[in-house]
Amino acid sequence: MxxxxxxxxxxxxxxxxxxxxxxxxxxxxxxxxxxxxxxVAPELFVFGLGRTAERRAEVAGQRAEQVFQELLRNGDFGRRSRWTAARIAAYGLSCGVVGASVALAGAAVALLVTGWWNPLSLSLGIALLVFSAVLRPWVPPLHPELPALDRESAPRLFALIDAVAKEVGTRGVDVVTLEPGFNAYVTSRRPRQRILCIGLTLWETLTPHQRVALLGHELGHFTNGDTRHGLVVGNALCTLATWRHWLDPGRWHGGRLRYWFGHGVLRWPWYAADGLLRLLNRLSLRDATRAEFLADQLAARTASSEAAYGLAERLLHADRAVEALDGLLEDGALDWRRKPWREAARAALDLPDHERERLVRVSQLQWHYEDDTHPPTHLRLALAQRCLYDEARVECGKQQAEAIEREFARAVSAAASRGKLRMRRVKHSTR
Incomplete structure (x- = not known):
């Protein structure tokens, strides 16, 4: 030897x-x-995937493989998602969620106005008014403890975002928030307010060109009409999840009256909210796989196929980074001053090339994917290789990258002055 x-x-x-x-x-x-x-994959031969995980991966893989082959055959990469029956149904159901809240509030007002002299109508009207307030369409607020950047505080970052947005055919975002995890996503809080969230651990593992690819992927969701990232369907999903949370009968325990209220009154509304959330998830997921492929193609066109491939390959090392970051938390809290995401990023990058190649091959055997909304990673890698974009259309030079790092550092320092951040287990995804 x-x-x-x-x-x-x-x-x-x-x-x-x-x-x-x-x-x-x-x-x-x-x-x-x-x-x-x-x-190449001894863990699969020893433990297997498990019947549930195996079937779940198989179904997701088959769906993604069909979409992938369709896009290759028709040359539809880079085009907007199509208006299908499932897409229309998802929008209709989302509008129904908003309509249900409005109808509930209207019924409460009607009872209060017409039956103010009747104790039963008055009590029912007040109860419906409370429910309509709790179950109103919910737009999640920005986390007050997370660093947030705008155009004034981070001009170089927003200049890069605007350049990427112009290239992919959309407008930029209004606010950028920083999280410690291995993730990135975009969302809409109001019709004209777009939010981009960047996970610092993921950001640390990427080269400047791969960071441009990440921005191209996320902004590409606005370009290709991805319903789950839009204001209507995206917020309807969040609203239904909130309904299911607050209506959960299991939350109402600690006494006979509370138990009766939870299991007698809230049980069936909880079933309705849970069923609607599952249905909307299923309807929107039919379009999500296609949207992810289109976003990957836009990332490759913006930053080059090599950068898009490197970004997708990083997802195979996410578990190492997440475990390392979890281990660096102090009693479930993150100390911004220690910058633990940098050490977590090193844990993900500290792999020999031979091991990186093995993980790529294992992803084919496992049908590795981040979650149900993402296609298998090996298909995303195959797409990056097929795109054949040799040159980046948007560059992030050394000086700009260093300026962006200084903008991030100022935002993190401001967050550190407010104390530690209480966290649950760190999540990872690129949605």
């Missing part, structure tokens, strides 16, 4: 027992053969 040293790690080589090719040995990483895939 010969040995050599790569980046401070002792590396050896072994002979593949199946085909005889040389296999690199990198410390505690899996030893596998890139020539014949021997031992």
């Amino acid at each position: 010969g040995t050599r040293r790569v980046e401070g790690e002792r590396v050896g080589s072994e002979q593949c027992p199946q085909c005889g090719a040389a296999m690199p040995v990198h410390g505690a990483h899996v030893v596998w053969c890139s020539a014949c895939d021997w031992n």
